[in-house]
Amino acid sequence: MRTWIRNGLLATMVEGEAPYCGDILIEHDRIVEIGTSVHASEEDKVIEGDGFAVMPGFINAHQHSPMSLLRAFSDDRKLMDWLDRKMLPAEANMTPEDIYWGSMLAMAEMIRSGTTCFADMYIHMDQIGEAVKSAGMRASLTRGLVFLQDDGGKRMGEAIDLVERWSGAADGRITTMIGPHSPYTCPPEPLKETIAYAESRKLPIHIHLAETKEEVVKIRDRYGVTPTEYLVDLGMFDRSHVLLAHAVHLTRKDVRLLHGMRGGVAHNPISNLKLGCGIAPVTECIRQGITVGIGTDGAGSATTLDMFESARAAAWLQKLDYGDPTMLPAGQALRMGTLESAKLLCLNREVGTLEKGKKADLILVDLRKPHLQPNHNVESLLAYAAKGSDVDTVMVDGRLLMQGRKLLTIDEEELFGQVRHRAARIVQGI
């Protein structure tokens, strides 16, 4: 059976295409027709689009989904203090089942706020894979690798295991990357090994980079170079596609060094704002031809996974940084949260825009709200006024995950019960 989205205001995110009123026809998992005169029939299942903006689902380019269990547990602290004293001890208390429910909590929030796909870096990845399967989202999964203890081999084994067992799983909705955590948690030798493995399997790399000034000082003290130079010198960018999370503290030379890289930067404006990290040089990166997508980071730091807020914050920060309201306009902010993020996840041939032949990963945003009226410019409304709670319908791979704000794949009552007792146990004594 086909699904016919009728009379929606289509914000396709295709470069240069203005939003227009039209229809989308979906067969199985793909968009088979889109435009002003699709060949729909009476048997098609109709989704009424009148009054709704239809856009590709947001793609959250950097996440630690189970950290939703640590939401609001430790705020208003310095990053290293937060990580070492609060997050890592709490993570050590998490069982595989906790990871499953924490990830499910993140997915309930993501679906409710219009995100259809995310890049995740964490531990106990089998449980995250199972949660993704069950919730119906699309995800790129990475086992985060910290090489500060002497069990690096075991961790690397888990990372390889994830790649071998989960690449292409859940009807192709799951892809994988290799995830050395950061320059400051990965010494040269194990980092070289991860690069060599990524090259041999043609896998993308997902890594944190230059998130804080402290990181820059630490890496300079240890190796005499910037965090970016450290990765460049080890050959990380020679052959691999690399997803760089944060990239806040880059020198001009660093940005030039990244010119021509495969992959790009996942900008996490809310996490950077809240942790006081700084303003990432997004405009300079884009001028150097570097792809910049948007992520939230985990809810443990960002507190919220609403990509509308993150896209808006990305635009605001560039305007503020340059003292110029023409910087990072509305349409570009939305494209960064969809198509550009898709490029970072190596998924832009399949998702990121509404186009014939692409996967049907899309959302309907209800415009019949005071804060979304009148409609002079729908991209402006979506970027500057819409909230995750305005999302009415979410489809991934042609399957409805939410309709009329009712989640169709997640039982929230059960979820909240699981989350409550697990969250309390994890943080006990920390």
Ligand SMILES: N[C@@H](CCSC[C@H]1O[C@@H](n2cnc3c(=O)[nH]cnc32)[C@H](O)[C@@H]1O)C(=O)O
């Ligand atoms: N700690 C894991 C490996 C890393 S998974 C991803 C890690 O990123 C950490 N993380 C979350 N947010 C941030 C951030 O903003 N910067 C750096 N690390 C973060 C998070 O606490 C988690 O430990 C192990 O023992 O094997």
Ligand SMILES: [Zn+2]
């Ligand atoms: Zn992170």
